Amino acid sequence: MIRRNFNFAMAGLPTMVLAAPNSPVALAHENGVVKTRSSYSMQETIDRITKDVEAKGIKLFDVIDQAKLAKDAGVDIKPSTLIVFGNPPLGTQFLSARPESGLDWPVRLLVFEDDKGQVWTAYTDFKWIAKRHGIKNRGPQFMKASEVIASITSSVQTR
Numbered sequence: 001m002i003r004r005n006f007n008f009a010m011a012g013l014p015t016m017v018l019a020a021p022n023s024p025v026a027l028a029h030e031n032g033v034v035k036t037r038s039s040y041s042m043q044e045t046i047d048r049i050t051k052d053v054e055a056k057g058i059k060l061f062d063v064i065d066q067a068k069l070a071k072d073a074g075v076d077i078k079p080s081t082l083i084v085f086g087n088p089p090l091g092t093q094f095l096s097a098r099p100e101s102g103l104d105w106p107v108r109l110l111v112f113e114d115d116k117g118q119v120w121t122a123y124t125d126f127k128w129i130a131k132r133h134g135i136k137n138r139g140p141q142f143m144k145a146s147e148v149i150a151s152i153t154s155s156v157q158t159r
Contacts (some may be wrong), residue, residue: 032128034149038111038119038156042079045111045119045156052155053085056148060085061106079113087148093141094133101133107149121153 038045046063053060066080086106094101110122126142126149129135135142 032125032132033122034125036121036153036157038121040119040156042081042111042113042119045121046081046083048155049083049109049111049121049152052152053083056152058085058087058148059106078115079111079119081111083109083111085109090141090144093138094129094135097135097138098133101129101135104129104132107145109149109152119156121156123149123153 040048050060050063061084062082064082064084066082067077070077070080084106091105091107094105104124108123111119112122113119126146130138130142
């Protein structure tokens, strides 16, 4: 594993850990995007994630096939599906702290295929969201959201 220290000390964010290129572990980048390599096909990844979301009692708002939308518009892109879900009692805690945080809630998890045919998940890191919106009084809620998304993405990682 390669460790890199992006200067997040002033932002109050921890050192990010970048994994080796073919590692299934989460990759966190300075732009706040966390990527996890899936061990499954595109459809199996989507099915596993949506099943896990629903099994956890989390509200599944939508599953958007972006590749189909692109194709309908005459544009070809690699498979890409956006899964939108959330837990209103938790998510509204962020909105009550800062209404603009509604730009990042409910949670959006992207499932996409890269040029090599590998399937990935990607989402915005919750610590990054907290920093982006200047929310400093919802630490336990952000921690809970981070634990939940890690659990959901683990459902498609190699065990």
